[in-house]
Amino acid sequence: MSSSIMQNTIVRVMQRFNKSARARHLLELKRHATARRLWNLGLVEFQRKFLRNAHVIGYPYWMVVGVTSSCQLECPGCPKGRRIPDHRRKRAMSYEDFKHVINEVKPYVFNVAFNAWGEAFLNKQIFKMIRYAADQNIGTLVSANLNDLPATGPEEVVKSGLERLVVSIDGATQESYERYRINGNLERVLTNMGTIVEAKRRLGSELPHVAWQFLLFEHNEHEVEKARSLAKDIGVDEVYFMTAGNRYGDTRVNNQLTAETSDQFSAVNQSSEVACARPWYFMEINSDGGVSPCCDIEAYDGLDDFGNLLTTPLKKIWNNEKYKESRKLFQVKGYKPKTDTVCTTCYRVKEYNANPRAGTAPAHWFAGALIHPVETILAYRTNRAGGVG
Ligand SMILES: C[S@@+](CC[C@H](N)C(=O)[O-])C[C@H]1O[C@@H](n2cnc3c(N)ncnc32)[C@H](O)[C@@H]1O
Ligand code: SF4
Ligand code: SF4
Numbered sequence: 577m578s579s580s581i582m583q584n585t586i587v588r589v590m591q592r593f594n595k596s597a598r599a600r601h602l603l604e605l606k607r608h609a610t611a612r613r614l615w616n617l618g619l620v621e622f623q624r625k626f627l628r629n630a631h632v633i634g635y636p637y638w639m640v641v642g643v644t645s646s647c648q649l650e651c652p653g654c655p656k657g658r659r660i661p662d663h664r665r666k667r668a669m670s671y672e673d674f675k676h677v678i679n680e681v682k683p684y685v686f687n688v689a690f691n692a693w694g695e696a697f698l699n700k701q702i703f704k705m706i707r708y709a710a711d712q713n714i715g716t717l718v719s720a721n722l723n724d725l726p727a728t729g730p731e732e733v734v735k736s737g738l739e740r741l742v743v744s745i746d747g748a749t750q751e752s753y754e755r756y757r758i759n760g761n762l763e764r765v766l767t768n769m770g771t772i773v774e775a776k777r778r779l780g781s782e783l784p785h786v787a788w789q790f791l792l793f794e795h796n797e798h799e800v801e802k803a804r805s806l807a808k809d810i811g812v813d814e815v816y817f818m819t820a821g822n823r824y825g826d827t828r829v830n831n832q833l834t835a836e837t838s839d840q841f842s843a844v845n846q847s848s849e850v851a852c853a854r855p856w857y858f859m860e861i862n863s864d865g866g867v868s869p870c871c872d873i874e875a876y877d878g879l880d881d882f883g884n885l886l887t888t889p890l891k892k893i894w895n896n897e898k899y900k901e902s903r904k905l906f907q908v909k910g911y912k913p914k915t916d917t918v919c920t921t922c923y924r925v926k927e928y929n930a931n932p933r934a935g936t937a938p939a940h941w942f943a944g945a946l947i948h949p950v951e952t953i954l955a956y957r958t959n960r961a962g963g964v965g
Contacts, residue, residue: 604715604739608686613637616684624856628907630900635684635890636859640871641677642692643669644699645863649721650758652826656693657758664693669863671701671708673886677861678709680890687715691742692862692871695721697729703736710737719744719789723760725768730775738784743769743812746791746820748802755795756820756829766810773811786812791820794830797837817841850934851906852924855899861885867893869902873918880918909934 605617619634645664651657656664669677678688688709690696696718699705706716719742726732733741745765747753753762773786788807790800800817807815819842822831833841852870860868865886873880882902883893893899902919904911909929913920928934 605686608713608715610713612683613686617686620857624853628851628856628903630903630907631895632856632899632903635681635894636857637684637686638858639681639685639687640689640692640858640860641669641674642694642860642862642871643674643690643696643702643705644694645692646698647693647695647721648698648723649695649760651756652758652828653756653820653822653824654693658824664862667863668699668701669705669865671704673865674701674705675708677865677885678712678714680885681859682712682714685714687717689717689719691717691719692860694863695724697722697725703732706736706738710739715739717742718784721757721760722765722768725771729768730771731779733772733784734775734779734781740787741772741784742787742789744789744791745769745803746793747796748799748806752796752799756791756793766806769812770810777811785814787814787816788812790815790817792817792831792833792837792841793820794832797833800837850931851928852919852922855902855906855919859894869899869917869919873922882917906934 616634617637620632620637623629623632623634642664644667645656646666646668647654647656649657650659681688690702690706696702697720702718706718709716716736716738717740718738722743722745743765744757745753745762746756747762750762753765754760769786769788772784776782776784776786788803790796790803792800803817804815817840819833819838820829820831822829854870858870860871862868862881865884866881867883867885868880869882882898883896885893897915898917901913901915902917905913905919905925906928919925
């Protein structure tokens, strides 16, 4: 199928969706589609959905590149904010290293987000990096607290080719904003966001799409309407509200919301997937090149990484033992991995093992056996021995 036919097919599928996040993802997908990326996406998704095999033919098509591991704020729900020792030591990725990473992944990847644990705008090379990715026809996203932006920043943000900017502002008054964004200054953030919106107008650019993201806590849920009104005055493209996690159970914040707020906003975060999909389609690359299967985890430098993309090619990392053992955790309930990884103790594995809808799907075994007969039989034997199924 030619690339243009495939792109039109995507557009037709898109038309069936309304203005939801899914529609946006599909639009981004279309914008950055090449025949090779689409083929890779199809291969990966087929294997993830129907085979769920451990050895994936195809490569990750969605990626986070953490260009810095520094941050000025001290958010209580973030390992960076809590200054946890050895959690991704302070480091900024160099432009040369960034180019190396992008060159490795560009045949497959549609989108790169620049926000691992840290504040991307603290990396002085950020605009050059975004430009480089955009020049490879890769979609770019920065999620930022936006407390700091160089004087030339607003114009540079627009000229860099950045596609989507998500600004984390969890409050409409300084008092509630700084309850989670400790050290943050709301006025400065709103000014920075406003100057970017203004620079877009001045330069006649539709991009970046500027979104205000508001994490909901007990202390700020009453400010939803005020935030909507401020967002309208500033002229951002979108404002959305999300329930927040509190992974450390920090008592300075409470993420329990009133029933009314929960009913209104909880669905945004819900997923119908039983198995975690990330080991099949996603990769996080940290500022030292360290590879993580996702950014949900509090991975430690070196120890929890699945490899290093600055020293090892993508093709060698993607199907190494850590990746394969992590995928097998979602092939069959109760799988006992040969090698423990950060996935082994993850809540997603616990949920999968406890879920009646999870389990050994015969189609997965059958199709997996066709592609990788030896691996499938060995995995089956291991799991029978472990008494699961
Ligand atoms: C780790 S942050 C890094 C980017 C940037 N420093 C920021 O905070 O926007 C990545 C994303 O996680 C979000 N985040 C931070 N704390 C969170 C929490 N407790 N629950 C859910 N999302 C959270 C941020 O708002 C941001 O969208
Ligand atoms: S601003 Fe982002 S990276 Fe910084 S501490 Fe908060 S959540 Fe973490
Ligand atoms: S299982 Fe957990 S740690 Fe592994 S990729 Fe999924 S969310 Fe991340």
